[in-house]
Structure formats: structure tokens, C-alpha cells
Amino acid sequence: MSAFANVVFGGIFHAAVLFLVAAGLQLVFGVQKIVNLACGSFYALGAYFGITLVNAALKAGLPPVLLLPILIVAGLLMAVVGPPIERLLRTVYGRDESFQLLLTFALVLMFQDVLRFIWGANPRSLGNEVLTYGKLSSGDFTVPVYNLLVIAAAIAAACLIGLFLRRTSYGRLLRATAENRAMAEALGVNVRAVYAVVFSLGTLLGTLGGALVVPTSAASLDMAIEFVIEAFAVVVIGGLGSMAGALIGALLVGLIRAVSLVVYPEFEILAIYLIVIGTLLIRPSGLFGKAAS
């Protein structure tokens, strides 16, 4: 039973991080209709910078209790790459979606070398900081408190995004633009500004996810291209452009991964893609998406 709880909590932790990145992907796709392959690169960027900032802060004598706030700050800081990249993407807004996809692929290639240039080719990781907050255990069941805090942070982020989109007037503008760009523009919405905000927010969610995951696993150059595929699976299962879909999709992917790792390791990733393909074939709009084109 407790072994099962371990697996479930591992899956939920993974799902929490996955949700953040996938939410960024959803936001950008929902409003801008761009599948941003570079969201995995933002995730990696957040992770590397998180390590650097935590090490610098600990060296400067800050107490380790500040681990979580420092990582959140690291994620927020790295979101500065969002606006210039949005400016670059602006050149292809009116163009065919394959070109938009390719431009984000170009970003993936460039980011990989930028990370290699700054942080080197070897994986980086933090020490034992993950146990700063101690751990909960009963019998065989143990979970670091840090993991629980990250899960809480992801839930908070989900609530904030929901409130922002549903309850604020700017959120309403975003949804209107997502629904019908031309009509929103005709009614006086500054679509350019909306796009810039949306993309920056999407970047922020990616870098934040990366920064938060880093005490539990190493940052490596491959994490960008691995993680974007998982985030992609999440949005396909949940439905492109849907926030509720990202949440459910992340939980599904996180739990399936965790469970199949224990039950039948060869099946780990395979199971996820099978579900992705099944979703695309049976219900291409995903669990929560609107009708597919």
C-alpha cells in the first residue's frame, strides 16, 4: 500500500511540473495558434538558471529555507527571454503553421547551444537541498516536503491562471482573442500586446517548471527535447488550447509514467504515445478541446 502511495506521489509530482510547462504550451497555442516546440527549452533554461541562482544564494549566506522562493525567482527572472522571442515569432504570424513550427524548432537548436555555452555539456544538479524542508514518512512511504510544496505551487498556479482567464477583464480579452482574432481586433483589442503578454506568460510557466524540478533531478542538455514531447503528449490528451485539459492530461501522463515504471518499465513512454495516438484518432480535439479543424 505504502509502495503504491510512493508511486502515486512520484507521479503527481511529475504531473505538477508537467502541468506548468504544458499550461504555457496551451496558452500560446490557444491564443496564438502556434505549437511552441521551444517550451521545453524554456524549461531547461529555468532548470540551469535555478541551479546557478540557488548556489549563488547559498554562497551569499542566505538560509536554505529560502530554496523554494529562490527557485521561483529564478523562474520569473528567466522569463525575460519571452518578449524578444515573441518579437521574432511576430515575423511569421500570418504564415503557414509549418513555418511557425519550424521557427520554434530553430529556437530549440539555438537554445541547446546557448545552454551548452553557458553551463557546459555535462549535466548539473543541486546537492541535498531537496531535503531542506525535511520529509514526511509513514512506514515505507516517504515523500520530501519539497515535492509537496511544488505540487501545492502548481495547484496555486492553476488557480491563478484560472482566475486570471475567467475573472479579470484582461483574461476576457485573451479569451476573446483566442476565440476570434479578427473580431477582437475589430472591437479594439490590441492583439499585438495580447500576443506579447500571452507568449511571455507561456515562457514564464516553462522556466518556472524547470526551476522547480531542479532540486529533484539533474539539468541536462537533453531535457529540453525530451520534456517538450511529454508536454506535447499532455496537451494532445487534454485537448489543444484547454487549461482544464492540461491539468487532467498532466495528471494522466504523470501517473501512467509512474505506474508503468513500476509495473512494466519498457512500456513507460510507449504507453503515453499509445494514448496520444488513440486520443488523436478517436477524439482529435482531446478530452476538453473544441472541435478539431
Added chain:
Amino acid sequence: MTQGPRLLLVAVGVVALGLVPTLAPPFYANLLIPFFAYAIALLGFNLLFGYGGLLSFGHAMYLGLGAYAAAIVAGVLGIRHFELVLLAAAFGAVAVALPIGFLCVRYSGIFFGMLTLAFGMLAHSFLFKFYHLTGGDSGMRVPRMRILGLEFDALNKIELLAGPFYYYCLALMLLAGFALWRIVHSPFGLHLRSLRDNPQKAEYLGVHVPQLRLLAYVISAVYGAIGGAILGFRIGLADPELVHWTHSGHLVFMTVLGGFSNFLGPVVGALTLTLLQDQLQSITQYWRFVLGAMLAAIVIFFPRGLAGIAADAGRRLVRRQQPQVAA
């Protein structure tokens, strides 16, 4: 463009390529073998992308299929004839592409791209994880084979690659190019273009959209598998990285670099990227950044690729000369 200059261009290109093994050190002939592989694969890929308007982001799967077919036929089964490997790769591609294509061609645009990406990664995780079947991340060995039934005992692997195998691949590329040229200019090719430009209208006029797309998908898969078999022979290994989605991205990159709206664009793209990547890798370890920046520039400023730039330049040249002729 009229046929004359284009044919001349092709002839000059073929002669130049044919002279490489005799004039240049074996290193260059060896370097060009992946070019032949990618050129063949991309010619087929562009039938789907350039002519059919369907962007597959999982096409590296078929290159992997070709390489693994070589590993299984020549390595596991011990049938060391490259022609039989090619045949097996082609049949394997048809067998895999028919069901997958059947499921994928119902969608277009971003959904087609995502579905093919998912299938590609499905194949990748199968090859990567099922260690006892596929060798996992260390892949499967592709042994040396006879070509045209000849052993070439006297040559070592490098000499074989830079000599007979080089010409073999050149001939294979010409054959594949000629076949595709006929396909593109057949009624099937016309139909394919019509449903790229306006699927509703094409369907209304009686074009069977899904069947045609499926046929294009299967043909492009066969071309990919043939390219993959050549890659497998050259590297001597079939490994899962061949199937990874970033490799699919590179295939699209090469096609767009050369120009997907031109028949020869993918060949130009394959040649440029093969040579460029080799040069960049010898200069800097940050070659991916340069390639990425180049891809971004192509996408933003020259969406018709190198072939498009060349065609524009050619047209300008003709236009400048015309008044002089008239005068």
C-alpha cells in the same frame, strides 16, 4: 523555368558528383554518401510536404526503418546483399506506412504533424526501450554487404564506400529522382497539388483525397526507407537516434533550406546541409546554434529556400538580358 537550363544544371551536377571520387580525397566521397541518402529520402518527403501540403514531423521513422531493415536482413539473417536489403526496406516501409498513413491522412495541417510526431516517438521508444529485441540505445550492427552481387574483397570499408558504393548511391539517387519526376508530372501528381491548394474543390471535382494522400505517404515512406538503408550501410549501425523527432526536424530543415516548392530543392538542401554541417563541426562545437540561426533566417526571409533564391536570381538575369536581345 524551362526544361533546357534545368536539364543542363542536372547534367553538370551529375558530372561533378561523378568526378568527386577520382578528383577529391576519399574523405569527400565518404562525406557525400549521407547526402545521397538524405537526397533520396527528402525527394520522397517533399512529395508529401511540397506537393501534398502535409508536414510530417515523424518521417525519420522511415529512415530508421530502412537502417533497421539492413541490420535485420544483413546482420541477423545474414543475407548480405544490399539489393535485397533495399527490397526489404521498401516492403517494410509499405507495410508500416499503409496502416499508419491510413490513420494519419484523415487530418491535415497541425494535426497531421502531431499524429506523425506521435507515431515517430512511439517507434523511438519501442527501439529505445525493448533492449532484448532492438539493442536499445546501442542499436544493431549493420555488416558489410555485397553490392550487385560483388564482394569487392580487395577494398577496405572506406575504399568500398568512396568507390563502388558511391557510384551505386549516385545511380540510385538518379533513378529515384527520375521515378519521382514521373510521379510528380503524372495525373496523380497534379491531383496531389490540387488537393494541397484546395482540398474542398478537389474533392468536389472527384479527386479521392484520402486515397491520394495515402499513396503519397506510402511513396514518401519507401523513399525514406531506401535513404535509411544507405545511411545504415555507411554508418554500420542502426540506432534509435535515427528515429528521434529532432532527426525528423532536420529532414524538414533540409527540405525548407533547399526549397520545398522546387523539385530539386530537397537535393540542394541535403547537399548544403551535409557539407555545411561538416564544415561547422570542424570549426566550432556550437554548430547547432549556427544551423538554428540559419533555419530561422530561411523561415523568416527566404521561405522558398535556396532554390527559390536561385530561381529569382535566374529570372532577374533573364529579364535584364531580354531588352538587349530585343534591341
